[in-house]
Amino acid sequence: MYLNTHSYFSLRYGTFSLEKLLETAQESGVKTLALTDINISSCCMDFFRMAPRYGIKPILGVDFRNSAVKQFIMLAKSAEGYTQINHYLSKILLKSEAVIPDRAPLLSDTYVIYPFKKIEKADWQLKANEFIGVASQELNQLRFSKWKNQLHKLVILHPVSFLGKTSFNMHRLLRAIDKNVLLSKLPKEEQAEEWHQMLPVEKLREKFRDFPEIIKNTEDLLDSCEVKIDINGSTPKNQKCYSGNEELDFRLLRKLSYDGLTYRYPRPSERVYKRIEQELEIIRQKGFVSYFLINWKILKYARSKGFYYVGRGSGANSIIAYLLQITNVDPIDLDLYFERFINLYRKNPPDFDIDFSWMDRDDVIEFIFNRFPNTALVAVYNTFQYRAAIRELGKVMGLPKHEIDVLTRAKGKFDYHALDKLSQLVIRYASYLQDMPNYLGIHAGGIIISDEPIQTYCATFLPPKGFPTAQIDMVVAEDIGLYKFDILSQRGLGKIRDAVYIVESNVGVRVDINDFKRFKEDEKIKELLREAKAIGCFYVESPAMRMLMKKLRVDNYLGLVAASSIIRPGVAKSGMMREYIQRYRKPERRKDAHPIMLDIMPETYGVMVYQEDVIKVAHYFAGLDLGEADMLRRGMSGKFRSKDEFQKVKAKFFSNCKEKGYSDELTAEIWRQTESFAGYAFAKGHSASYAVESYQSLFLKAYYPLEYMVATINNGGGFYSRELYVHEARMNGGTIHAPCVNRSNLQTIIKGKDIYLGFHTIQSLDSNFAQKIIRERVKNGPFDSLDDLIDRVSVTLENLIILIKVDGLRSMGKDKRSLLWEAHMKINGVSFEEHIPLLFRPPGAEFDLPPLPSTDSEQAFDQLEHLGFTLESPFDLIKDHEPNLLLARDLPSMVGRTISIDGYLICTKNTSTSNGKRMYFGTFLDSAGDFIDTVHFPPVAERYPFSGPGVYKITGKVMEEFESISIEVTCMSRLPIIEDPRYAA
CATH class of the missing domain: 2.40.50.140 (Nucleic acid-binding proteins)
Structure with missing residues (x-):
């Protein structure tokens, strides 16, 4: 009977979760229910999966609206109809301006329902699949309408958007937030009616008792809808075949794997061959062959473009990934646990995390969209959080800014009862809004490549990023069986790429940055690690990491891999970081480990350090099978769907330990250690991947510190501000020069040991102006005077003053103060929009000014103002x-x-x-x-x-x-x- 219901995924409109909607429907005697969120289908797959648990048949559809004005509702007769609806919605949302037309297109497997109020006076011939939805409040109007003679085209339209008065108030607040208006100014047409609540089915029938044909039409329409979609997540839904044939795919994967042996293992052992065959068999059984091949194709393209990348995450545990150059981590050398990545019991799909330079990533994403047909980015559900909810509600309720600031800063520190009524309402409703979806964003790097069109599962939209994005998040995608490809970006790779180029241009040396075996044995790198002199180096430059490396005296790859993981919050929180340091430095402490724990994790002295350790402890210590152990790991990290399943596995952990004869105290302590760090720990392969990149940056820092610091400055720094990297370059023998119109480029450059800061380091300088200076200097030579600069480049007084103050015109032989006087007299505040070259240059006016030298301290303050730091010593x-x-x-x-x-x-x-x-x-x-x-x-x-x-x-x-x-x-x-x-x- 309900054709038009909304969850809170009707963003900034609906007010309750899917679970609450289904509970309410069950209590109201509903047996068939249509979910029709507004211009979105994010919730449909969850609804389709969950509704049968409540004894409800799910109908899928979309409520098409312009803002809050309903144009029509579309319901899917079948899976094909649902796909058609998503295609149509996607077509609208992928436009720069999404406008819903008055009339729906003819889609064969769908029903269209127009609201009676909209169509009452329209002169339309309704198609076979089109109906008019009538609310009980509109029945009296119907009696006097021309549509009373076409009852076969009428159905019940009783929208459901909230549950009661409080829920209705939430709805109005959400609408005010969406329209950015005071609640008192919210237009009537921008909000729903208060009666848009679910009634018991019999009560709704009673309202239409005089129109039994409308009741029957509604029931017949719902009965005729039957959507069947395979959303069993254990069956991969990603592109099934890379080559068009599954058997051919497997043969290609095997060939590529063995082809990679020459590069990775010139003299492969029996262990290597055995591991290859073991992994290939599991990959084939789990249906992940095309997943490997697609990753291989993406990275083959990246290598053809000369892009640097790092394959990390649990995928680095795979020898096949290593052989296909998806990762640079040798799982044999590190004894990595392949079952952390894929095992026969694992229900959830695996994923690779591939990092690219921030400058290369979009090129790779564009390649993926062009190469693979059914591709979309993955969305994230950005939710209302306390402070943001307070600010939004405070604004629409008319609270002054200073009062809003007090409420946001003082969470839990004020006396609620001492607040005025309006502030109390803000606090109260903020708690209701907390964790509700606010808007759809983009996952940091997730991309899905589906075998079927993405619209089989949801619609797509076009965020500012510019690529079609699915209206589902990674959790829903995984539940369906769509495992994502993570194409991420990080500045560390940009630094490495640029440093290699700068070294070649400044020193004339071509660096093989992938000679990792050499790096592992390099004494200079070992010394940097031991002494924690790693400023600028990926993942090892933070204060906490520097202190940890000193404590551990790390000077080898395996030690750095461990350090990369134990620095994570979870290990520290569990108390095991300190214990690891103690056992590392004092071998006698290692006997404190439980014998079973020491046997499971001898490399880390019985201390849990990696995500794999959770699986190992659950499997070997507590006797869970690998599937249960992996579920435990995911549950502890927050990536679980069913809390009930997690609790069952937890109970089995304790009961198994009891059967094994462990004391309750020991079991509780092992559980505490496991639970406290599992959510933050890295997979060992992930740490190993990070360590590879750390070694690459450490090599550059050890042998080419100035070039590497220039690359660091040009790539936005790292853990610290730009100032520290300038300081580090100076500490390594570099001579730092302020930006100069005749020497500097947009980016910082190095010539020998002279480093010229780029125009990009000058705060508030117009980058277009800087680029004009560079283009003109390259074309016609350096500038010999202020007049020469003004004549050749269109300039504003504001930009010129900034340039003079940072001493950017020092090569012209005049002091800064004289140049400032001249600039004011010659530019006079006029902005030249377009420079027009003159055939004959008129002589510039000359001013007889006395010497106006500036002091070092004046120079320092000018630099503080315009660079954000001083090139002088701050101690001066x-x-x-x-x-x-x-x-x-x-x-x-x-x-x-x-x-x-x-x-x-x-x-x-x-x-x-x-x-x-x-x-x-x-x-x-x-x-x-x-x-x-x-x-x-x-x-x-x-x-x-x-x-x-x-x-x-x-x-x-x-x-x-x-x-x-x-x-x-x-x-x-x-x-x-x-x-x-x-x-x-």
């Missing part, structure tokens, strides 16, 4: 302060003593203690350019907070743990700087 800007001669290099000899030292703040990190209080970690540079690491416990952090960038006087106790030095701060203050001399009287 301290006001009335005696230099502190104590340096970071002196601290190892002062362990246990309380000292004071000056440090220039680089970055901070905060975390919560076990009782919920905030503590901080600081990273500073001393005046010699070396690092100082600090710890700020909650009382000190509260009393002596960080107060922005600058030089701080730090007082505290010098602490040492496994040769890693830090200061436990007892007091701290930022030192005042001199008055800005540019504005001094």
